[in-house]
Amino acid sequence: MKLYSYSSLLGRRLVKCERNLKYCLSPSLSSSKTNTTSIAAFASSSEFNGVPISVVGADSSWSSPICRDSPVSGSMEQVMVEYLFGRKKATEVAHYVWKHVVQKGDAVVDATCGNGYDTLALLKLVADKTQRGQVYGMDVQKIAIESTSSLLDQFASPDEKELVELFVMSHSQMEDIVPNDVAVRLVAFNLGYLPGGDKKIITRSETTLLALEAAKRILTPGGLISIVTYVGHPGGREEFEKIEEFASRLPVESWNCCRLQVLNRPLAPMLIFLFKR
Numbered sequence: 001m002k003l004y005s006y007s008s009l010l011g012r013r014l015v016k017c018e019r020n021l022k023y024c025l026s027p028s029l030s031s032s033k034t035n036t037t038s039i040a041a042f043a044s045s046s047e048f049n050g051v052p053i054s055v056v057g058a059d060s061s062w063s064s065p066i067c068r069d070s071p072v073s074g075s076m077e078q079v080m081v082e083y084l085f086g087r088k089k090a091t092e093v094a095h096y097v098w099k100h101v102v103q104k105g106d107a108v109v110d111a112t113c114g115n116g117y118d119t120l121a122l123l124k125l126v127a128d129k130t131q132r133g134q135v136y137g138m139d140v141q142k143i144a145i146e147s148t149s150s151l152l153d154q155f156a157s158p159d160e161k162e163l164v165e166l167f168v169m170s171h172s173q174m175e176d177i178v179p180n181d182v183a184v185r186l187v188a189f190n191l192g193y194l195p196g197g198d199k200k201i202i203t204r205s206e207t208t209l210l211a212l213e214a215a216k217r218i219l220t221p222g223g224l225i226s227i228v229t230y231v232g233h234p235g236g237r238e239e240f241e242k243i244e245e246f247a248s249r250l251p252v253e254s255w256n257c258c259r260l261q262v263l264n265r266p267l268a269p270m271l272i273f274l275f276k277r
């Protein structure tokens with residue numbers, strides 16, 4: 001993982017600054033000190049002891065297993081049946097779908113790092129001995145990037161961590177950090193607020209739409225935009241409706257857009273997949 005200064009981003013690639021801090025700070029945050037207390041608090045709540053641990057989602061309605069090798073095992077068929085019976089959560093289904101799109105050595109984007117579980121899942125999908133994979137992760141909150149960094153410290157190897165670049169920035173600017181010549185296979189959005197964090201800091205439909213436009217541009221054919229969207233918090237339904245509108249307008253010749261939801265749990269997270277043909 002690398003520490004970058006977002007201020008030096010615009011116009012040129014970033015400079016690696018410090019070995020033990022592994023994320024990029026936006027100009028407004030770059031002078032503030034790393035909150036080690038919050039990292040420690042988070043780390044102690046996610047200890048790994050050879051068995052999966054549970055991770056709670058933004059609306060507290062889902063949990064996800066985590067494991068050192070690959071957080072995604074089993075078959076797509078199994079996970080869909082489990083989802084059908086209410087035993088798998090939306091984010092777990094998303095991780096399985098990613099497995100069918102992402103290959104070792106791919107470049108992927110986590111547009112909302114949060115506590116890092118999606119970043120870690122993506123890293124496990126792209127990383128192999130060739131060190132070709134690349135994960136670009138971002139979040140507007142420094143504490144989220146710290147949590148992500150801490151999670152990767154625990155569950156990713158030093159070689160795997162080398163493939164990750166983390167940025168404190170809005171996903172609407174993702175094109176600033178992904179080089180033009182990189183073919184991105186997947187852009188993952190897990191919207192809403194940071195679980196365990198400030199519930200007032202949420203993704204907003206205007207920036208989400210800008211980010212989706214950017215994701216559309218950087219995605220390679222055969223790539224996927226994966227969105228987990230929540231309607232239980234203020235602004236969530238509006239954001240979901242805007243995304244649905246956006247997805248419905250994409251031309252069918254080049255995009256296949258799907259939604260997955262639990263009908264009798266109106267506040268359950270919804271999954272939206274935009275597949276670029």
Ligand SMILES: C[S@@+](CC[C@H](N)C(=O)[O-])C[C@H]1O[C@@H](n2cnc3c(N)ncnc32)[C@H](O)[C@@H]1O
Binds near residue numbers: 113141144191207
């Ligand atoms: C539900 S959490 C993400 C969960 C995360 N993917 C995980 O695996 O733990 C949503 C995150 O989106 C972040 N966020 C809000 N607005 C954003 C923006 N414009 N750009 C990037 N991240 C944003 C929040 O700070 C929050 O951490």
